[in-house]
Amino acid sequence: MPQKISLAFRQLAHDRMKFATAIAGVMVAVMLMWIQLGILAAVYESTTVIHRHITSDLVVFHPLSENMNGLKPFSVRTLYRVRGYPDVTGIGELLIGVVEWRRPDNGTIWKMQTYGIEVEEGWVDLPGLMTDGQSLKEADTFLFDRNSRAVFGPVVQTFLGGKAFEVELNHRRARVVGLTSMAASFGQQGNIVTSRANYLRLLKQFSPDEVHLGFVRLRPGADIPKAQAYLRQILAPEALVMTPQEFTDFELLYLKQNAPVGFVFTMGAVAGFFIGFIVVYQILYTDVTNNLPNFATMKAIGFTDWALFRIVIRQGVILSVLGYIPGSILAIGFYHIIQVGTSIPVRPTWDRAWLLLGLTCLMCLLSGAMATRKLRAADPADVF
Amino acid sequence: MPEPIQDADRQAVVQARGINFWFGEGELQRQILFDVEFAIQPGEIVLLTGESGSGKTTLLTLIGALRTLTDGSLTVLGQELLHANAATQVAIRRRIGFIFQAHNLLPHLSALDNARLPLELSPEISREEGIERASALLTSVGVGHRMHAFPSRLSGGEKQRVAVARSLMGHPDLILADEPTSALDSRTGREVIELLVHLSRGRGVPILIVSHDARIFDLTDRAIHMEDGRIQSMASARNA
Numbered sequence: 001m002p003q004k005i006s007l008a009f010r011q012l013a014h015d016r017m018k019f020a021t022a023i024a025g026v027m028v029a030v031m032l033m034w035i036q037l038g039i040l041a042a043v044y045e046s047t048t049v050i051h052r053h054i055t056s057d058l059v060v061f062h063p064l065s066e067n068m069n070g071l072k073p074f075s076v077r078t079l080y081r082v083r084g085y086p087d088v089t090g091i092g093e094l095l096i097g098v099v100e101w102r103r104p105d106n107g108t109i110w111k112m113q114t115y116g117i118e119v120e121e122g123w124v125d126l127p128g129l130m131t132d133g134q135s136l137k138e139a140d141t142f143l144f145d146r147n148s149r150a151v152f153g154p155v156v157q158t159f160l161g162g163k164a165f166e167v168e169l170n171h172r173r174a175r176v177v178g179l180t181s182m183a184a185s186f187g188q189q190g191n192i193v194t195s196r197a198n199y200l201r202l203l204k205q206f207s208p209d210e211v212h213l214g215f216v217r218l219r220p221g222a223d224i225p226k227a228q229a230y231l232r233q234i235l236a237p238e239a240l241v242m243t244p245q246e247f248t249d250f251e252l253l254y255l256k257q258n259a260p261v262g263f264v265f266t267m268g269a270v271a272g273f274f275i276g277f278i279v280v281y282q283i284l285y286t287d288v289t290n291n292l293p294n295f296a297t298m299k300a301i302g303f304t305d306w307a308l309f310r311i312v313i314r315q316g317v318i319l320s321v322l323g324y325i326p327g328s329i330l331a332i333g334f335y336h337i338i339q340v341g342t343s344i345p346v347r348p349t350w351d352r353a354w355l356l357l358g359l360t361c362l363m364c365l366l367s368g369a370m371a372t373r374k375l376r377a378a379d380p381a382d383v384f
Numbered sequence: 385m386p387e388p389i390q391d392a393d394r395q396a397v398v399q400a401r402g403i404n405f406w407f408g409e410g411e412l413q414r415q416i417l418f419d420v421e422f423a424i425q426p427g428e429i430v431l432l433t434g435e436s437g438s439g440k441t442t443l444l445t446l447i448g449a450l451r452t453l454t455d456g457s458l459t460v461l462g463q464e465l466l467h468a469n470a471a472t473q474v475a476i477r478r479r480i481g482f483i484f485q486a487h488n489l490l491p492h493l494s495a496l497d498n499a500r501l502p503l504e505l506s507p508e509i510s511r512e513e514g515i516e517r518a519s520a521l522l523t524s525v526g527v528g529h530r531m532h533a534f535p536s537r538l539s540g541g542e543k544q545r546v547a548v549a550r551s552l553m554g555h556p557d558l559i560l561a562d563e564p565t566s567a568l569d570s571r572t573g574r575e576v577i578e579l580l581v582h583l584s585r586g587r588g589v590p591i592l593i594v595s596h597d598a599r600i601f602d603l604t605d606r607a608i609h610m611e612d613g614r615i616q617s618m619a620s621a622r623n624a
Binding site for chain 2 (some may be wrong): 007010011013016192293294297298299300301302304305307380381383384
């Protein structure tokens with residue numbers, strides 16, 4: 001039945017203070033869900049930034065490794081054995097470690113995630129790697145991740161200003177020769193990328209006969225699953241073989257199952273949902289209770305239970321929309337603050353916007369549906 | 385066992401036969417209505433009087449399909465209401481105009497929107513047509529100049545006039561009014577009843593008015609007096 005009078009809105013907005021409180025409650029819940037899910041997505045994104053830029057067909061790593069940061073080194077000779085498969089056209093190495101970064105201006109020391117790679121082979125297509133990567137052939141040079149946190153000093157500004165930026169890495173002087181774009185995360189404050197040779201200079205304790213992650217390139221048109229199955233067989237039990245997508249999923253699975261971060265932020269989003277649910281339920285329940293005589297009058301006039309149910313549900317939808325819009329705008333503002341303050345890539349996405357609109361509507365509809373139970377108490381005979 | 389309906393009664397808007405009604409269950413059960421029988425003919429305006437607790441409001445709620453009848457026979461607008469299901473009750477209610485003791489206007493709607501509320505149940509009537517009809521009706525009950533005011537800004541008499549307009553809005557086949565003058569001073573109460581009677585007669589709509597106020601007897605066609613759940617007398621106003 002099309003409504004000619006917006007009964008739901010009129011009833012809801014009649015008490016403006018309560019109406020504003022209800023919208024504020026939904027807004028806070030929406031904001032909380034945006035922020036929690038945004039940070040969670042950013043953690044996933046920042047943790048898999050290398051994974052998603054791998055260009056090889058397959059990756060090889062130690063079977064006891066749990067994730068990228070926990071990659072255990074394995075023998076280069078193991079990696080070289082993949083050359084025995086006829087479709088393999090190239091292999092590459094990635095070395096991962098942490099160096100100490102001593103700020104030249106104030107002497108403070110920070111941990112810096114360091115990647116060693118033969119840049120010219122193009123195993124990883126991070127921004128800046130192919131253009132500035134050639135400079136890494138020089139000793140003691142590196143590319144600085146422009147998304148690293150500010151604690152490392154004014155590196156980007158200095159470099160873009162045309163001045164050399166030299167820093168002490170593991171007690172060795174090194175200089176920035178370019179910028180790349182990765183992301184800070186909860187685990188790392190910043191990243192640098194350097195050549196394999198420079199990596200070995202910086203991390204002297206690391207054996208040159210070992211590698212953290214191996215890259216395998218196959219000839220164009222090769223049957224990747226078949227090659228993967230074969231290589232798994234010949235490298236077992238010394239190494240695992242995965243496609244880059246499987247490696248990304250492997251990382252995310254570790255995060256979801258073992259790292260508390262996924263659980264914490266998911267719970268945060270769930271808490272937001274329940275806060276909104278309780279606020280809206282309380283508002284709608286009170287509204288229904290206060291308006292029972294009016295609902296009873298409407299029943300006496302000929303409104304069905306279903307028509308009254310729809311009024312309350314509509315109120316839920318109104319609150320959803322009116323809370324969702326400002327809640328989303330504020331959340332996007334908070335995203336900006338978080339990104340500027342922590343360099344964690346918290347960005348709004350349309351997928352998340354739709355998901356949260358759906359969750360907000362669900363939250364308000366559930367609250368409304370619960371509140372409508374009270375409608376049964378509206379007895380039209382009581383109005384006489 | 386109800387008696388067969390006579391030809392004359394077939395035309396009746398309301399036909400009650402052997403109505404008994406109880407509240408409560410078990411030991412707490414109390415009979416409110418005892419073998420009530422009466423009829424309201426088309427266009428008739430009937431006053432139902434009686435002391436508090438005499439059962440007149442209960443009878444009104446049964447006629448209004450607001451309670452379910454479990455004993456006897458009650459035909460309203462051609463529909464038997466004994467053991468009527470919820471859908472039947474709603475269908476009957478939509479053909480009845482209700483006027484309540486406390487006006488029962490929705491506080492969050494203006495007088496205009498309160499008056500056109502029953503049209504929410506008529507999807508074939510457009511918003512514009514509804515506003516036009518409600519405005520005309522409010523003007524005819526003397527509150528056209530107050531149509532945008534909310535109930536909290538209306539006097540008791542104005543509220544009841546809006547309630548009268550609301551009851552007539554859906555072109556009802558029957559109007560049930562419960563103590564419509566009790567919250568009003570005697571002059572305003574009489575004015576409201578005069579108005580209701582005038583508009584109803586013009587439309588040929590029968591009315592059953594429940595009231596303590598015997599002073600409005602002369603405005604009705606006849607009165608039914610109830611005592612202790614029984615009809616004690618029926619008197620014609622024209623013969624009074």
